[in-house]
Amino acid sequence: MEQQITREDALTRKGYKHACHIMLYGDSSAKLFGKIPIKHIVLITVIQMQMRFDGLLGFPGGLVNPSNETLEAGLSRELHEEVGVAVPVGVDNHVSTCLSSSCPGLITHFYIKKMAESELKELETAAVAKATDHGLEVLGMVRVPLYFLRNGGGLPYFLSHSFISNSRAQLLSALQRCRLLSQGEIEKAVSQAEQMRRTRSGDPH
């Protein structure tokens, strides 16, 4: 469990590295395959994560140096390298700050920004065509499947992949905070993902 601290507390601590990452999301009217019954498919909300160079999933962003730049300016700089377009980020987009348990000495700051579907599509195109990190530190942007299909397809399968640092917990808290899924749906997805992981590792419990 990560220890939450305030943004202000984080900035007074000496000897820590700071990493800022952001969830970019927006409403979409798309339907999977254009014909799957509404009963099985929730209208998709576009949430962008990325496949990193190390094969793990995470949010766009990176290390920032608060003695040279504000957290938000550093995050905007990292975003430009990873998605190829300027995405202004402000303090009002900040949602949480944690002492990382998986990376000692690292403080992670998490931001959320809602964008129009057209802006997100433009960003996905630019991430391939213009971003300096594309194909290097970032292997590709991915959308989070916010729906449930038979046999664990959709969100449960997505959650059963491997995530960097606390990005999976950041995703789950953001789904709740932005009311993109109900608490019951989030718990169902987490429990199905856990079951899949156990099945894969051969541990039935």
Ligand SMILES: O=c1[nH]cnc2c1ncn2[C@H]1C[C@H](O)[C@@H](COP(=O)(O)OP(=O)(O)O)O1
């Ligand atoms: O999405 C994330 N959520 C929380 N912490 C993260 C996330 N992605 C990475 N991290 C942690 C672990 C990494 O070692 C550091 C730096 O992140 P990274 O994106 O790799 O930074 P650079 O591109 O190397 O600047 O943050």
